[in-house]
Amino acid sequence: MTAADSDFADHRALADALTAERPLHALVRALHRISSAPVAVIDLHGGVLVSVPERAEWMAEELVAVSPPADGPVAGCVLRSVELEGEPVAVLAMRGQGASTKLLSFAATLAGIELSRRHAILSGRRELLGQVLEDVISGYLGEQEGARRLLDHGLDVGKPHEVVVGSAEGSPRRLRSYPWNLHTLLTQQNDPHLRTIVDDRVVLVVPEQAGLFVARLCHEHLASIGSNARVGVSKPRAGVRGLRLGYFEARNALAEGYGVHVHRTQDLPTALLIASLEAGVPLRDLSAEALAPLVEYDRKNDTLLVDTLRRYLAEDGDVGATAARLFVHRNTLRNRLRLIEELTGRDVSSPSNYAHFWLATSGLDLHSSANLSSLFERGTVQDD
Amino acid sequence: MTNSVRVAIESVLFLGGDTDATRAFFNLVMDRLHEGSDSGQTVSFVPSVDAPTPPSGCWVPCFGSTDKNASAGRALEFGADLVANLALGGRDLSMYSAPDGALFVLADLIDPKPQPQTLGQVAFVDLYTPRAKEAADYYANALSCRVIHELKPTPGDYRFLAWGDEPVAGVVDMLDVLPESVPPHWIPYWRVLDLEGEVARLSDFGARVRVPVTESALGPFALLADPFGVTFGLQTPLSDNLLVEHAKSRS
Numbered sequence: 001m002t003a004a005d006s007d008f009a010d011h012r013a014l015a016d017a018l019t020a021e022r023p024l025h026a027l028v029r030a031l032h033r034i035s036s037a038p039v040a041v042i043d044l045h046g047g048v049l050v051s052v053p054e055r056a057e058w059m060a061e062e063l064v065a066v067s068p069p070a071d072g073p074v075a076g077c078v079l080r081s082v083e084l085e086g087e088p089v090a091v092l093a094m095r096g097q098g099a100s101t102k103l104l105s106f107a108a109t110l111a112g113i114e115l116s117r118r119h120a121i122l123s124g125r126r127e128l129l130g131q132v133l134e135d136v137i138s139g140y141l142g143e144q145e146g147a148r149r150l151l152d153h154g155l156d157v158g159k160p161h162e163v164v165v166g167s168a169e170g171s172p173r174r175l176r177s178y179p180w181n182l183h184t185l186l187t188q189q190n191d192p193h194l195r196t197i198v199d200d201r202v203v204l205v206v207p208e209q210a211g212l213f214v215a216r217l218c219h220e221h222l223a224s225i226g227s228n229a230r231v232g233v234s235k236p237r238a239g240v241r242g243l244r245l246g247y248f249e250a251r252n253a254l255a256e257g258y259g260v261h262v263h264r265t266q267d268l269p270t271a272l273l274i275a276s277l278e279a280g281v282p283l284r285d286l287s288a289e290a291l292a293p294l295v296e297y298d299r300k301n302d303t304l305l306v307d308t309l310r311r312y313l314a315e316d317g318d319v320g321a322t323a324a325r326l327f328v329h330r331n332t333l334r335n336r337l338r339l340i341e342e343l344t345g346r347d348v349s350s351p352s353n354y355a356h357f358w359l360a361t362s363g364l365d366l367h368s369s370a371n372l373s374s375l376f377e378r379g380t381v382q383d384d
Numbered sequence: 385m386t387n388s389v390r391v392a393i394e395s396v397l398f399l400g401g402d403t404d405a406t407r408a409f410f411n412l413v414m415d416r417l418h419e420g421s422d423s424g425q426t427v428s429f430v431p432s433v434d435a436p437t438p439p440s441g442c443w444v445p446c447f448g449s450t451d452k453n454a455s456a457g458r459a460l461e462f463g464a465d466l467v468a469n470l471a472l473g474g475r476d477l478s479m480y481s482a483p484d485g486a487l488f489v490l491a492d493l494i495d496p497k498p499q500p501q502t503l504g505q506v507a508f509v510d511l512y513t514p515r516a517k518e519a520a521d522y523y524a525n526a527l528s529c530r531v532i533h534e535l536k537p538t539p540g541d542y543r544f545l546a547w548g549d550e551p552v553a554g555v556v557d558m559l560d561v562l563p564e565s566v567p568p569h570w571i572p573y574w575r576v577l578d579l580e581g582e583v584a585r586l587s588d589f590g591a592r593v594r595v596p597v598t599e600s601a602l603g604p605f606a607l608l609a610d611p612f613g614v615t616f617g618l619q620t621p622l623s624d625n626l627l628v629e630h631a632k633s634r635s
Contacts, residue, residue: 045592046592047587047592047593048593048594048595048596049593049596050596051595051596054595054596054598054599055560055561055595055598057561057562057563060592060594180588181584181587181588183580183583183584183587183593184584184588186580186584187580187581187583187584189580189581189584191588192581192584192585192588193585193588207412209408209411209412210412210589213408213409213412213589213590213611214588214589216590217588217589217590
């Protein structure tokens with residue numbers, strides 16, 4: 001047998017592994033047989049997916065510390081990136097130099113193909129679940145029908161669950177294509193917890209007490225695929241109505257910005273704002289109409305009445321604090337507020353007008369529900 | 385060696401580390417598995433004692449003895465040091481450091497009857513130590529057990545301790561699978577039905593898979609590290625039966 005024949009036979013043995021009952025295991029076993037070296041597939045968190053021999057010792061964290069892996073050996077292993085839709089998701093590690101790097105690269109490509117195949121199946125299931133969850137969130141499904149449809153996807157809403165919602169700025173396609181847990185792909189079962197994409201945000205429904213654990217991991221995932229990763233966690237809730245409320249609570253907490261945030265009860269105004277946006281209320285148009293006299297006056301006279309109003313509300317109507325933040329004299333501020341009242345016909349100090357102006361200035365800033373963090377950055381919602 | 389003092393693995397303690405966070409994680413490990421059954425109290429979390437523990441904490445087995453005083457005397461006689469006396473759930477426990485440095489606890493055995501195979505409970509414990517033979521001999525003497533050796537294929541050079549036909553604990557030659565720099569440590573195994581499903585579920589909570597689902601002479605198992613890096617295992621009820629069968633076949 002020539003070297004070329006042997007090379008062809010090795011490639012053939014690896015390719016044939018994909019037709020086995022457990023293709024990834026068969027692939028790693030085949031590579032181990034060819035190389036006589038320990039071989040493993042390790043996810044980017046350092047979790048071992050498959051290893052032959054099974055009890056081989058892997059410095060897993062060290063091996064996945066750099067992604068994509070370096071060309072040279074790391075901790076005595078040759079590494080190749082395993083990619084799913086062009087995204088590195090794991091490494092194929094072989095101890096020593098038992099096989100050609102070309103063969104290792106070929107095996108890594110096959111591993112990527114197998115993971116992609118399994119991921120496509122799981123993504124299809126998530127799409128179906130996403131439709132059900134959207135119907136639940138928008139209130140199209142009642143308690144009984146919603147519970148039945150969710151049970152079809154393995155969720156018993158009779159038990160309390162926490163909702164985790166996460167987002168990151170970047171490509172929505174990456175959000176869909178990113179495999180959250182490669183171990184799930186290997187089992188060929190559904191996600192261990194309900195996980196889907198709604199409005200370009202990842203939504204997870206997890207058992208009570210699990211929210212923070214899952215949220216931290218979700219944030220880690222999102223931070224690796226986009227910027228400004230943020231995750232919100234709801235309180236535990238039971239029932240279809242509870243799930244809907246949990247979603248809005250998690251969305252509310254998500255609006256606090258980068259990192260992981262748990263819903264706080266006093267964020268009711270923002271929750272209502274989010275709920276109205278989700279329901280398709282044209283809040284920005286209504287806000288623009290309510291503030292039109294001020295916007296128009298600012299445009300014609302190069303003034304800052306809208307900004308002044310915004311800051312006045314953020315400072316809870318404290319004239320001294322608002323003047324200090326705006327670097328203007330208190331009398332200047334009082335003149336501006338008087339002008340705002342004349343132009344809008346509303347007394348800025350009355351509680352009902354205060355709510356009107358808060359909604360109007362908040363709504364004016366919202367091009368979509370994605371930039372709710374501006375509410376917190378402006379301090380219109382108070383921290384604990 | 386076996387005598388009339390009966391010893392059994394009764395529970396495990398998690399010592400040190402971030403006990404609240406670890407407790408929260410293992411509540412998730414056990415919660416779903418306990419559905420419809422009596423969960424029992426097989427895991428306790430102890431913030432710290434006057435004994436060296438790794439920063440992320442460690443697991444310590446609690447062996448129940450029908451004659452705790454006699455077992456304690458033997459533990460000390462064969463080279464352990466008493467490191468702490470604890471009161472947990474109204475019970476007095478004594479914690480010892482074995483000659484290899486691994487910690488273990490002795491308590492009065494509450495229920496001398498063999499325990500049912502409840503899902504979600506700790507089914508077994510393995511000691512990973514670089515001095516496997518000495519350690520197995522030590523525990524055989526201290527816990528009045530016999531040593532059963534040479535089961536293959538196993539996770540490394542494997543021995544296990546049995547009281548009569550009842551398995552008590554395993555001892556793994558750590559150097560077969562881990563570097564010498566790793567200190568001796570105990571790994572508890574939770575009893576589950578769907579190994580691969582549980583591995584996927586727990587990795588969703590942040591557990592890291594150290595050893596994926598693996599077949600052995602004692603049944604399939606998997607090893608994971610909790611989100612803080614401390615290793616624990618999963619096995620199925622098949623392992624309970626196989627351990628008893630092996631113990632019986634070596635009587």
